[in-house]
Amino acid sequence: MARKKGAINAFFTGGEVTLRPDFLYLLKFAKDAGYQRISLTTNGRLFYYEDFAKKVVRAGISDIIFTINGHTAQLHDYLSQAPGSFMQINKGILNLRNIGFNNIRTNTVIVKDNYKYLLKIGEFITQLRIKTAFLIYVSSPDDFKALTPMISQAARHICAFLNLTQTYKGNKYMVLNVPCLCYFEHYLSQISGTNEENNQLSENSKGFIDMNTDKQYRMIESKKKINRVKVPKCAECRINDRCSGIWEMYVRYYGDKEIRPVV
C-alpha cells in the first residue's frame, strides 16, 4: 500500500523484528515490492549465526543498524539484560563484513548507566570501522529519573563522542533527541533538534510515507507543542529561533536551573 503511494524506503524496527518467524519472508516481500532501500534496526544477536547473516543479505537488506549499549561486555550485557549479547554482536558484525556487507550503522541510547562512557563507546564503534553512529537521549516517561541523566552532566560526554569526527574525518556521528540545545552551540550540525520540523521530515518521513498530508504536519506541530517548552531565560538566547525548546517532561522532573542561554 505504502509502496503504491510512492514510498521507496522500508524500515524494519520496533521490538526485535528479527525474532519474527516470517522476518526473512517480509524482507523478501519488501524487496519484490520494489522498495529501493530496506533498513533494519536490531539488537544484532541473531547475526552471530553466519547462516542468518547470509540469508538477510541475500533477501535484499540495504543497511543494518545495531544497538550498542556499551563498549564492554559488562556494560552492554547489563543494559541489554542479555548475557553474551556483546560477544554476539561483535561476531555478527564480523560475519557481515566477511560476506562483503558493510552498510552497518549503530544506535546507542544514552542512559544514566552509560553516559560517562560515551567517548569509550565512540572509540569502540570506530574500531569496528562504523562510519555512521547515532546517540539517542533516552526519553521514557516511565522511570524518568532512574533512566535520564541530567543534561549538564551528560553534555561533555556527548560532545566528546561527537568530537571523534574531528579525528576520524568522514565519519558521521550524531545525537538525536537531546532535551535542549543549551550545551551544544558548537555541535549544532550534529544534533537533531535545531529545526525539529525539518528533522522530522528528513529523518523520519521522506521516502517512507506521503509527507505532504495534513496529518503529517499536524503530527509535527503537535509534537512541537506538546513535547517541548520555552522558559523565560530562552528570550536571551542567541539560537532561540532555531531551538524547539526543552522537553516539557524534563522541566517537570529536573526544573530549568540547567537551562543556559547561548550568548
Ligand code: SF4
Ligand atoms: S532557546 Fe532555550 S532551550 Fe534552546 S538553547 Fe536557548 S536557552 Fe536553551
